[in-house]
Amino acid sequence: MARSSSLEKESYPQHLNDLVKSAAEIISPLGPINTFAARNPWMGLEQQPFEKVARRLKDVCDVDIYPTESILKSAYKRGEIGQEFLEIVLHNWLDSLSLDVPRDVAERFCRSALLMDHPPSKLPQTQEFRRFEKKLSHFKHKISEKHAIKTFSQYLDQLGNEGTAKDLNRHMIKWCKLFLDESQAVLSMPNREDGFYHAWRGLVKYDPALKSSVRLELNDLPEKAEDALMKALMKLEIPFYEIQEYLEAHLLALPGWAGMMLWRSQKSSQENSLLEEYLAVRISLEYALIKPYLPLPEKKIEDKVLIEPLAAAWDEWGGIPLNRLAQLSTAELKAHFTLAHRFDRVVRQRLWLEAWEKTYENQLKKIIESKQPNSEKYVKPVMAQFIFCIDVRSEPFRRNLEQEGPFETMGAAGFFGLPIETSELGCHHSHNSLPVMFKPQFKVKETSSELELKQYQQRRKAAHSLNSTFKTMKHNLPSSMLLPEISGPWMGLQTLVRSFVPRGAGSALRIIRKTWLQKPSTKLSLEREYTLHSELPVGFTDEEKVSYVRQALKMMGLTEYFAPLVVICGHGSHSTNNPYASALDCGACGGASSGFNARVLASLCNLPKVRQTLAREGISIPVDTVFAAAEHITTLDKLNWLYVPELSDSAKEAFDQIESILLKVSEKANAERIPQLPNINLTCKNPKREAERFAEDWSEVRPEWGLARNASFIIGERNLTQDCNLNGRAFLHNYKWQNDKNGDLLSAIINGPGTVCQWINLQYYASTVAPHYYGSGNKATQTVTAGIGVMQGNASDLLSGLPWQSVMHSDEEVYHAPIRLLMVIQAPREYVQRALNQSQEFYQKVQNGWIRLASIDPEGNWESWS
Known part of the structure; x- marks a missing residue:
């Protein structure tokens, strides 16, 4: 480590905050696992090759x-x-x-x-x-x-005093778990509300795991985290020009816990200095641990x-x-x-x-070029149009659906352009239902009559009371001694049933719960409500309704030739005893199913006032066209109806035909998907039943493959890829360049859904190439910690990525192909060039190798841009 005779003390305070912010670019924010969202681990480094x-x-x-x-x-x-x-x-x-x-x-x-x-x-x-x-x-x-610059504790390990860096990490993990705990600890960390540094500063002097000399060194720390960080850096004699790299090295030592601190600092203005506090704690502790060994010999750059x-x-x-x-x-x-x-x-x-x-x-190019669009198919009237999420798991289902009737499918981002926070009936909490890179601007509530709501809430409360009582007894010392005798028979029976007949047990429990709750019919709060109790406006104004419907239809490429029935399809997943359940819902929206958004958009599209305004703008939706909402359950490859309003005669005919073929579509999709899972009996005659077992089996570490093997993001008309078997590896987003003269739609797709797809791709990539650093290791040996994430054992980093079972076929063979996302744009060359010129961020991604780019011009010529 280079030393400096002059530490430029006056420069430290005014630049330290900026240096922490710059250093933070080497890690990515990590949210709680129950709202898992795919993150590009290198999102702050894309300006570098x-x-x-x-x-x-x-x-x-x-x-x-x-x-x-x-x-x-x-x-x-x-x-x-x-x-x-x-x-x-x-x-x-x-x-x-x-x-x-x-x-x-x-x-x-x-x-x-x-x-x-x-x-x-x-x-x-x-x-x-x-x-x-x-x-x-x-x-x-x-x-x-x-x-490259490393920390002093790492350098000390290299000098032969092995275990110093490991010891520092062990202490940091312990304090981070205490501070960040959301649900598991019976007693909370004292003074947690004052911030990480202040809570740690008040307790560390009593930590029996530290030597008395180390505690004595930590007994006289500055009041402010910034001062403590500056003091530790100066005592370590880190030259000013090396501070950022030194901070980066510390963040990379435990990128998971540091990433959680970064995420918290971005979520709340009250905790905006949390990452700086984390570094103040870590480097102050490092100095106290290595002080007996100072001064360290000069590092020789060999x-x-x-x-x-x-x-x-x-x-x-x-x-x-x-x-x-x-x-x-x-x-x-x-x-x-x-x-x-x-x-x-x-x-x-x-x-x-x-x-x-x-x-x-080259393989994708050959597949697309070998399948010429069948013009006759579009001469026939389309009875129904389906708008699916661009999620790669939608591609096989869409292909099988189109083969079964006069149906047309389209692809769009699964939150359908609605920046909403949703509040489902009877829930006291709401959740964001949009990609984590955006913030909600509106709140939509599910409502019912006052009497039905009250009765439903009572039934929900009764259903949850058993769990609440169980948790209370478990955390109470006297009652925890009686708990095994009280709960043993029921828990034992449940264990046996769920272990030996998981499919039947799961189905029975769901039916019992649904029968008991008797959820009433509900409405959505689409009309603007003015209330003092909500931070976000509830519902939409008339102008906002038109704006979001117009935007959604244009992004889908659906502004003419409407079918009698248009189905907006969200997607979600279903699995049991799975810490990564939210990772299988939506890779972008923090584990939120997009079914609620589908229902909101379909309801808005059916409003007469919205249609009248759009008609004056040139988007004429026929009177007999009806919008409905459904949800694609990816674990089962099943389509569930969420919202079916009163149908016109032609829409009812389309609906009936869809109902008649859905089971067959589901069976075909499952027959294609299920054999790809390992340890499957390939002679299994009923893939549908096998899929249901995977979803209900609480010992199943791999209920589905999720978005594994994703490889490309294709932006173009459906006839470009229709009838092509893309093997569930392509994100498909509809786009018609003829309707995008100024390039705004293409830019919106690239910078919105395109960025989301790239994050998903690099999340899977990183979890495959570095599973124990950017992934989360073996699912069977994980420990859910602090209610926020998983660890390996009880003293590892907070693991940020996907488990081994999500990307590996076996111990020796990967399932996910770790290649960077290929973005294919169907548009004239000048459109693609304009998109690169207009977005420096997109240009950097292509130029520096974080994403790959190809285009298909109107004559069908393929061009590689990277």
Whole structure:
């Protein structure tokens, strides 16, 4: 760690807040698991190239964000990486260099390095080799690189005092659990309302897990977190120009707990300094723990480049043994070794990944080009139109639905453009029903008559009273001793039934609950209500109703040729005993099912005043067209009706036909999906029953695959992909460029749903390539902690990503293909170029390799932009 004779004390206070904010970009905010939302772990780093970030993370926390060699070679053997594309990316890489090595020699060396299954063998330390090494004594200094900054506790571990960094993490985990606990602790952390730093400062002096010397050092901390952080940094003598990297290293040590602090700081203005408090606690504690070892010896930045592995690489991969290398001139040797140094493991992984991505792009291109749209299909009248969420799990269901009748399906973002907070009947709490990147602007309540509501609430209260009593008794010492005797017979019976007949038990319990609750028919508060008790306006004004319906119809591409029945389909999931249940609902909306949004939009579309206004604007919805709402349950591939108003004759005919084929569609979709799950009896004659068992079995670690194997986001008309089997790997969003002269619709899709899809893609990607850092490890050994997330054991980081079972087929084989999202836009080239020019953020993502881009022009020509 470099030291500074002058610590620039006056500069610390005014810049420290800004440095904390900048350092926070290296992690992503992490919300509670019950509102799980896919997050791009590197969302703050997209202004840097993907490869640069990969190198930084490897240096600081020894984390690979490129797929491992075993994953890549396995994909190669399965045919998912084409040899011809490996050659293309290799040639492109070599073209970007100016090396004084013959091209054929460079190609042979690099090709061998890519295809070899093992690293080069070490060369014997002979006298000949030592003379050879001396000849190139100045070479390594010219291409050496600076080590990334690590924390002092990590450096102390490297010096031989192992366990210091682990000890610091252990203490931080303990304090974070106490402060962030939402439901599990019987006694809350004292003075928690004063903030993390103040609560910790008041208690740490009494912590028996710390040595008395450490507690004494922490006994005289400043009142303010900012002052404590500044004081600790100054005592550690961190130069001002290294502070941000030093803070980043601490955040990367426990990115889960730090991410939760960041999320809390963004959610509440009262806790906006929470991440700074976290760093103040961590670095103050670090100084107290390592003080006896100070001053640490100066860090020596050693040369990373050693001659031996480079010579061994040329011997094994280039076919040039040491005796032939020794005959080359010094300039030729440096050219050869510079190539070997640059063509390191990270570059090789990068090229393999790019070849994988190009192979998938080529396969997708062939699928789309091989399926010419059937113009006759659109001449026939369409009886019903379905608007599904762009979720990849909708694609197989849509395809099977279209094959069963004169139906048309479309894709749009599953919250349907409604920035709402929802309050369901009888609930005292509401929840956001939109992507986590946005904030709700309106509240919509489910209402009923006063008498029916009162009776329903009483039944709900009675149903919940047993759980409340059980929890109270469990947390009370005298009653907890009696609890096993009281609850034993019932819990034992429930365990047996749920274990041996999960499907029947789950179905029976749901029926009993539904029968008992007797939820009355409800209405939605669509009309604007003025109340002093709500932070958000309840309902919509007339202008707002028209605005959101107009926006939704345009985003769907549905502004003409309306069918008699239009079904807005939200989606959700169903599983039992699953901490990650919300992750299977909506990957963007914090675990909220989008069925409520579907019902709100369908209701708005049926309002006569809304239709009259839209008609004057040129969007004429026929009188006999009726909008309904349904929900696609992805675990069961089943469509449930949520809202069916009074139907016109033609709409009723369409509804009846849909009802007659839904069971068949569900069976076909399940027959396609269920065999992909591991440990399935492939001779199973009833995939539907098997799907129901998966949803109800409380021991099932993988109720469905979720959004695993997602790979592309296709923006275009449905006839582009209709009849194409995309294997549930594509997000499908309708878009008609002819109706988007100024490009506003395309920009909205790219920056809204496109960003959401990219987050989902990189969440799955990260959980696959680094499952124990960006994922959450094995689901069977997880511990739900503090009511907010999961850990491995009782002293790990708060795990931020998806469990091993969501991305892996077995211990040795991945199921999710960790490739970056391919965005395909059906539009003229100038439209795509305009979208890149208008959004610097989108341009950076493409330019720096965080997303891949292709387009299909009106003539059907495919162009790759990355």
